[in-house]
Amino acid sequence: MHSNPNYAYVRGQVVPLDQAFLHISDLAIQRGYGVFDYFRVHNGRPVFLDDYLMRLQESAKALHMEVPLSDEELKEVILDIISKNDIPVSGIKMILTGGYSANGYDPAEPSLVILQQPMALPSSELVEKGIKIITHDYVREVPRAKTINYTMGIRLIDEIRQQGAHDVLYERNGVVTEFPRCNLFIVKHDDTVITPAENVLLGVTRKNVLALADQKYKAVEGEVTVEDIYQAKEVFLTSTTKRILPIVQVNDQVIGSGKPGAVTLDLLQALIKLEEAYFSLAV
Amino acid sequence: MHSNPNYAYVRGQVVPLDQAFLHISDLAIQRGYGVFDYFRVHNGRPVFLDDYLMRLQESAKALHMEVPLSDEELKEVILDIISKNDIPVSGIKMILTGGYSANGYDPAEPSLVILQQPMALPSSELVEKGIKIITHDYVREVPRAKTINYTMGIRLIDEIRQQGAHDVLYERNGVVTEFPRCNLFIVKHDDTVITPAENVLLGVTRKNVLALADQKYKAVEGEVTVEDIYQAKEVFLTSTTKRILPIVQVNDQVIGSGKPGAVTLDLLQALIKLEEAYFSLAV
Structure with a gap:
């Protein structure tokens, strides 16, 4: 049984989660200023960790912040938290904020927060239904x-629920980009696999799925319109917590047969195998 | 001399500012989700408080949140903080966040934070120079x-500094809207005073300046382009902490004579008089 408290890292110290606080002068609270990243932990081991650490560095740079720990130091803290906590299937979030600002606007020394939380992959029922x-x-x-x-x-959130939907895809002038927390893919009738290239977060699962799709199909990063989606044979999303999730309806439009497609499910199996291969290689 | 600690209000309690924290599960820290408002305190009395309380309510509604205190209860807390602290010329910020979220995404009971900080109006040198x-x-x-x-x-912030500028005005497709924390006004050569109508925060100082301008000049809410600004006789910004601040250069373009204009300075005097009238009326 799991009886230890959960531990988190806050501004240089590992503390029990229930004592993990930031001062109200922090620029996340004052001005919503911060970046983060999130990776899965499977059987106590981080999945594709280096990709996520690299992206955290890039996000920090885009907001003119510096991660106060090196990647090696980050890994030490992460492994320390994983060993102190006992949450075999979980996610770890690293948040980097603008720090404790003297005037509530100018950035200070960034605050780094790391926390681990249980997570569940989508149920097989959901994957089968779309x-x-x-x-x-x-x-x-x-x-x-x-x-x-x-x-x-x-x-x-409320509108998604009211429409009986599961997520919301952002579009502008008919060109789609991404979900709040997931990337989008479509499969054309010639089995070309396409994901939006512009104005999207470069998801780690997106990158892996593109590489896998390229081995068996044609994989393309390019423009995708709402109309392309309506005409697609298959549509799916990718994310760290969802892997690959089939999409069978977009607004009022049923996609293809209205059931998860063969290419989508094939790529999901390939992704699961890739994760297994990662673990067999990782120390 | 001022020797008491500064007090803040955090989730139902008035605490010393150095003990004012939010848990890292708060949706401001996890997802930058929150609204706020900010008003001036002059000689220990809030300035135009009802306008700011009304706007906080409207901001909260736009993000599907409810302010946990009534306006009367808010005023009680505000007066309590003002009397405990001793900062005659200051600002009070009220922050309302998505609360302590169980999964780091879905909103919970909102967190209300209220803090008071010293502030200074622009120096007369800055007002004279623009x-x-x-x-x-x-x-x-x-x-x-x-x-x-x-x-x-x-x-x-870095780019503003590098350009030797004082603030940044947002525009899209040549149509300007607002600054991060201020509204924009221009004065045309016929003394018409115009401020952008669309895609702006409805500033309290903006509202007061529009009313004052309407008494002596022609005051209009409408579209303002970058080209309109370059051609304007006078340009200025308004905000709670700046009142009215003349703008004498926009990018590489000098505005009018390159000095603060007569209408701008006239409106600033009228605004200061309005504040005095407010205090002579307020209990």
Whole structure:
């Protein structure tokens, strides 16, 4: 049984989660200023960790911040937290904020926060059934950076629920980009696999799925329109916590047969194998 | 001399500022999700408080949150903090966040934070000299709500400094809207006073200046382009902490004579008189 407290890292110290606080002068609280990243932990081991650490560095740079720990130091803290906690299937979030600002606007020494939380991959029922999504007019402000700004995504939670949908896809002028927390892929009738190239976060799962698709199909990063989606043979999303999730309805439009497609499910199996291969290689 | 600690209000309790913390599960830290408002305190008395309380309510509504205190209860807390602290010329910020989220995404009971900080109005030297501003392509996501998302404004601090400017004006496709924390006004050669109508926060100082301008000049809310600014006789900004600040250069373009204009300075005097009248009326 799991009886230890959960531990988190806050500004240089590992503390029990229930004592993990930031001062109200922190620029996340004052101005929503921060970036983060999030990776899965499987059987106590981080999955594709180097990719996520590299992206955290890039997000920090885009907001003119510096991660106060080197990648090696970050890994030490992460492994320390994993060993102190006991959450075999979980996710670890690293948040980097603008720090304790003297005037509530100018950035200070960044605050680094690391926390581990249980997570569940999508159920096999959900994967077999597929999901409905809706679309909404929006482009993220700094698409290549994983900022903490989810004002739009969280504002839309109620509307997603009211429409009986599972997630919302951002589009502007008919060109789609990404979900608040996932990337989009479509499969054309000639089995070409396409994901939006512009104004998206460069997801780690997106990168892996592109590489896998390229081995068996044709894989392309390019423009995808709402109309392309309606005409697609298959549609799916990718993310760290969802892997690959089939999309069978977009707004009022049923996609293809209305069931998860063969290419989608094939890529999901390939992705699971890739994760297994990663673990057999990792020390 | 001022020797008491500064007090803040955090989730139902008045605590010394150095003990004012939010848990890292708060949705401001996890997702930058929150709204705020900010008013001046002059000789220990809030300035135009009802306007700011009304706007906080509207911002909260736009993000589907409820302020946990009634306006009367808010006023009680505010007066309590003012009397405990001793900062005659200051600002009070009220921040309302998405609360302590169980999964780091879904909103919970909102967290309300209230803090008081010293502030200084612009020096008379700055008002006499006027400021340079630059422009940048951006429109705020939920312009009518005062969200805590200042990702763009804070990212631009370095560029403002490098350009020897004082602030940045947002524009898109040549149409200007607002500054990160101020509204814009221009004065045409026929003394018409114009401020952008669309995609701006409805500033309290903006509202007061519009009313004052309407008494002596022609006051209009309408579209303002970058070209309109370059051709204007006078340009100025308004905000709670700046009142009215003349703008004498926009990017490389000198405005009018390159000095603060007569209408601008006239409106500033009228605004100061309005504040005095407010205090002589307020209990």
